[in-house]
Amino acid sequence: MPSMSNKTKESAGAVQVDVRKIVTSVEEIWHEGGPRAKKPYRRGAIAAVVANPYAGRYVEDLTPMMDALKPLGFRLAAALIKALGGPKKVDAYGKSVIVGVAGGVCGGCHMKLPTQSVVSAKAQNELVACPSCSRILYFTADMG
Numbered sequence: 001m002p003s004m005s006n007k008t009k010e011s012a013g014a015v016q017v018d019v020r021k022i023v024t025s026v027e028e029i030w031h032e033g034g035p036r037a038k039k040p041y042r043r044g045a046i047a048a049v050v051a052n053p054y055a056g057r058y059v060e061d062l063t064p065m066m067d068a069l070k071p072l073g074f075r076l077a078a079a080l081i082k083a084l085g086g087p088k089k090v091d092a093y094g095k096s097v098i099v100g101v102a103g104g105v106c107g108g109c110h111m112k113l114p115t116q117s118v119v120s121a122k123a124q125n126e127l128v129a130c131p132s133c134s135r136i137l138y139f140t141a142d143m144g
């Protein structure tokens with residue numbers, strides 16, 4: 001994976017993207033309750049935690065931040081493809097966003113989360129997705 005420190009900043013116009021953290025996960029799956037595969041299925045995910053320059057206030061136009069995030073998105077996609085062994089190793093892909101967990105509820109779809117999802121998100125040892133909307137769940141100490 002290319003070097004991506006937490007001090008990385010990417011800019012487009014006046015908006016700076018302050019990358020706090022990059023998380024890359026590559027799983028090797030032999031089975032998930034069904035028959036054992038002849039060769040493992042690999043599933044990868046990559047996510048960036050960035051500072052939100054608009055947090056706590058209303059902003060009419062989010063376009064400058066959305067534009068500023070595009071280079072980071074391309075970089076993350078390239079890093080994940082590399083982590084999976086190159087483009088010929090990728091059979092399918094999707095994208096999602098990270099949302100907070102507050103009061104046991106997904107910050108994206110606002111559905112009550114299973115206790116195990118909340119516990120796993122709190123542990124921060126693996127990427128945990130909301131079973132309702134598939135957004136990646138993020139938990140900080142100030143979230144209840």
Ligand SMILES: [Zn+2]
Pocket residue numbers: 106107108109110111130131132133134135
């Ligand atoms: Zn959700």
